[in-house]
Amino acid sequence: MNSGKLEITTPTDREMVMTRVFNAPSTLVFECYTKPELLKRWMTGPDGWTFAICEVDLKVDGKFRFVWRNVRGNDMGMGGVYKEIVAPERLVHTELFDEDWTGGETLTTLILTDQSGKTFMKSTTIYSSKEARDGALGTNMEQGMNASFDRLENLLASLGKD
Structure with a gap:
């Protein structure tokens, strides 16, 4: 396990493929990935961004819509469709950004595995091409994901106390 890194x-x-361990059960991690009121508390990316729109219709063929806004008022939006939902261990969905900088629709599979009270998270995204994948890796995506996952870890800790 990668101890929160x-x-x-x-x-x-x-x-x-992104992996990280969270100090919480998979049921709680799954809720944080699927409930708008929880998503808004952690999936905001790097400092200076907010989650302006977070809509989730959590069912197979249900759609989601996310829009992030930075301090200058610029939006970054994306949406997708849920293809498979097996709570609390698997979530498969498509993603397409409004300004399609990823070279077309992607397919993401989130797998959450309980391991001794912690959750091992593995998120696999398949891009339309190597160039599209490399383009995504060339952005500040890793910085934003790190910031978001650190927020998720803090949120999980606070929810675990309830």
Whole structure:
């Protein structure tokens, strides 16, 4: 296990895999990934961004819509469709950014595995091409994900006390 550190690997030309361990049960981590009131508290990316729109219709073929806003008022939006939902261990969905800088729709599979009271998170995203994947890796995505996952860890700790 990677002890709360985000690890990003590229096992194939089109895949990006993110892993991290969270100090909480998978049921709680799954809720934080699927409930708008919880998503808004952690998935904001780097400092200076807010979650302006967070809509989730959590069912197979249900849609989601996320829009982040930075301090200058610029928006970054994306949406997708849920393809598979197996609470609290698996969530599969498509993603497409409004300004399509990722080279088309992606497919993301989130797997949450309980391990001795902690959750091992593995998120695999498949891009349309190697160039699209490398383009995404070339952004500040890793910085934003690290910041968000640190917030998620803090949120999980506070929810675990309730």
